[in-house]
Each structure stands twice: as C-alpha cells, then as structure tokens.
Amino acid sequence: MYNQIIFYISAIFTVLFALLAIKFDNIFYSLLSAIVVFISIAAIFFTAGSEYNAIIQFAVYGFAIPVILGITIMFTTLKGKTENSSRNKWISYILFLLGGIFLIALIYLVLISFVTVPDGFNINSNSPVSGNSIPIFADGIFKKYVWGFELISLVITIAAIGLTIFKKEVKD
Amino acid sequence: MEGLTLYHYLFLGLILFVIGISGSILCKNVIKVLISIEFMLCGININFIAFASYCGSPAYDGLIFGLFYTGIGAVELAVALYIFYLMYKKKLSDNIEHYGDL
Incomplete structure (x- = not known):
C-alpha cells in the first residue's frame, strides 16, 4: 500500500517537473526541477524493490550531477548573453x-x-523484489559482471584523467 | 486501488523518454538539451529496474546494468559539459544553433 502511494506521488512529480524543466526559461529553475525529477526517480527505484539503485541514483543524479551542472551554469550562462x-x-x-x-x-x-x-x-507476481537487494548486487558486481564493473571504473578514471590533461593542453 | 504492475513502470519510463526526446529536439539551450538526454537515460533505467524486479528471477541482471548505466550517464554528462564549456569560451553563447562546427 505504501509502495503504491509513493509510486503515484513520485510519478506525478517526475512527469510534472520534467515538463517544467523543459518549459522554464531560466536555466537555474530548470536545474532545480531536474533535481526533483532525479530524486523522484530514486523513490520509484525504491518502490521497485531496488534500494541500492535508489541510493546510487540519489547520490549521483541527486547531488553529483546537479553540482556539475550548477558549476557549468555559473561558468558560462551568467557571464555571456542568453539568446532567444x-x-x-x-x-x-x-x-x-x-x-x-x-x-x-x-x-x-x-x-x-x-x-x-x-x-x-x-x-x-504483482510484487517486486522482496527483501534486501544488496546480496544480489554483491553477487553481480563481484562475481558475474566483475569485468564489466572494472571496465566502467576504468572508463570513469580515463574520463577524469583525460579531462585534466585536456584542460592543461587548452591552457598551454 | 490495484497493486503496482510491470506496466506502471514501463509507462512511466515511456513518458519520461518521450519528454526527454521532445526536450532534446525543441530546447535551444545546450544545458537543457543535456538535462533532457539525462531524462531519456533515466527513462531507460526505469525499464531496466522494472524488468529486473518483475521478470528477473533468479538473476536480477537488470539491477546491475542499471547501476552501470548510471555510471556511464554521469561520465557522458561530465564530458559533454566540459566540451560545452570549451565551446562556450569561443562562441559566448549557449544557443545550440551556434554549435554546428564542433
């Protein structure tokens, strides 16, 4: 019952704020609406029975990505001209x-x-994964898809190092 | 009130994906386009999680792929934003119509 209430509220928030994020002229309001969408999606993952995905979604899309977007907005849009x-x-x-x-x-x-x-x-059945999803993730990440997991980590590291080197080259 | 089924999640993912497509086509601000692309990725992620939760027994592989997809999406956004930042320093505009010559 609680899952249904959370799902419907989160779904309404997701669709409404996704439309608002596209509709707003001010890019900062769009960013705030996008944060609401990402956090609502984390709640939807929780109702689907995947707590770990919900936590990752909340941490990455709810905090990390908005910070990157906010920094980019500060470095770009406010200094220049916004054109219609x-x-x-x-x-x-x-x-x-x-x-x-x-x-x-x-x-x-x-x-x-x-x-x-x-x-x-x-x-x-009509009920999603019941109980703790962490053992499922442990089994997948450390046994079944360990190479995929390491590959994703490698891609993230390459992106971080590549951006740093690229920034130095651009400065030179 | 009926219980939640797989189709509730699929329909929500579909709506989010369509909103993302329309936003990425219609918006002129580069950052809005990137946010719309993230909406599309989230819509796909909802499908992964929903299929894994409702049809995944006993493997639940979709949960793992949803996790991978989140990581890839974050990297993609970071790289795209850095490219936008570099282009912005030349163009001094956030209008996507000025970004044809990447």
Missing part, C-alpha cells in the same frame, strides 16, 4: 504533432501488450 533565437515555429508544431502521434502509437502498443504479453514474459 527564432527557430521556425512551424518546425516546432510539426515536431509536436509527430511526437503526439508517436506517443499515441506507443500508448496503443502498451495497452495491447496488457492483453497479449503476460503469457510471454516470466512475470513473477
């Missing part, structure tokens, strides 16, 4: 129309899948 360019409005209308048709088609597919898919998938 004149993109052709007809293109926007056509894109909205195509997006609406695409969305309606996908909703139709999802509704059809309600009828056809359940026998095909191995859906356990």
Whole structure:
C-alpha cells in the first residue's frame, strides 16, 4: 500500500517537473526541477524493490550531477548573453504533432501488450523484489559482471584523467 | 486501488523518454538539451529496474546494468559539459544553433 502511494506521488512529480524543466526559461529553475525529477526517480527505484539503485541514483543524479551542472551554469550562462533565437515555429508544431502521434502509437502498443504479453514474459507476481537487494548486487558486481564493473571504473578514471590533461593542453 | 504492475513502470519510463526526446529536439539551450538526454537515460533505467524486479528471477541482471548505466550517464554528462564549456569560451553563447562546427 505504501509502495503504491509513493509510486503515484513520485510519478506525478517526475512527469510534472520534467515538463517544467523543459518549459522554464531560466536555466537555474530548470536545474532545480531536474533535481526533483532525479530524486523522484530514486523513490520509484525504491518502490521497485531496488534500494541500492535508489541510493546510487540519489547520490549521483541527486547531488553529483546537479553540482556539475550548477558549476557549468555559473561558468558560462551568467557571464555571456542568453539568446532567444527564432527557430521556425512551424518546425516546432510539426515536431509536436509527430511526437503526439508517436506517443499515441506507443500508448496503443502498451495497452495491447496488457492483453497479449503476460503469457510471454516470466512475470513473477504483482510484487517486486522482496527483501534486501544488496546480496544480489554483491553477487553481480563481484562475481558475474566483475569485468564489466572494472571496465566502467576504468572508463570513469580515463574520463577524469583525460579531462585534466585536456584542460592543461587548452591552457598551454 | 490495484497493486503496482510491470506496466506502471514501463509507462512511466515511456513518458519520461518521450519528454526527454521532445526536450532534446525543441530546447535551444545546450544545458537543457543535456538535462533532457539525462531524462531519456533515466527513462531507460526505469525499464531496466522494472524488468529486473518483475521478470528477473533468479538473476536480477537488470539491477546491475542499471547501476552501470548510471555510471556511464554521469561520465557522458561530465564530458559533454566540459566540451560545452570549451565551446562556450569561443562562441559566448549557449544557443545550440551556434554549435554546428564542433
């Protein structure tokens, strides 16, 4: 019962603030709305039974990424000129129309899948992973996908070192 | 009120993905475009977690891939923001229409 309440509130917050993040003209308000979206998604992960993913989402997307975005905004937008360019409005209308048709088609597919898919998938029950998900992660990270995990760590390290070297080269 | 099913999560992920696509196409501010791309990644991540939770027994591999996806998304955003910062110093504009000559 609590899962359902948390899910519906988080889902409403996610969709509403995602739309607001796109709609706001002020980029700082967009960033604040995006933070709400990311934290709501962490709550949705929690309702899906994956506490570890929720914590990682909360830490990375709720704190680390907004800090990077905020620093970038401070270094760029406030110093320069923010322009409202004149993109052709007809293109926007056509894109909205195509997006609406695409969305309606996908909703139709999802509704059809309600009828056809359940026998095909191995859906356990109406309840997600119950209990502690940490042993599942330990088994996956340290046994089954240990090379993938190390590869991701290597990519993050390469990105950090690469950005540092690149910044030095640009300065020179 | 019925219980939560897999389709609740899939539908939410779909809506978030569509919002991300429309934002990345329609927004002119580079940072807004990057935020929209993160929305798309989060929508995909919801699908990973939902499938792992509801159909993943006994492996739950989707949870691990969701974790990997979060890391990759963070790296991608950091690199993209640094490239934007370098371009901004030349262009002095955050309008994506001025960023055709990467």
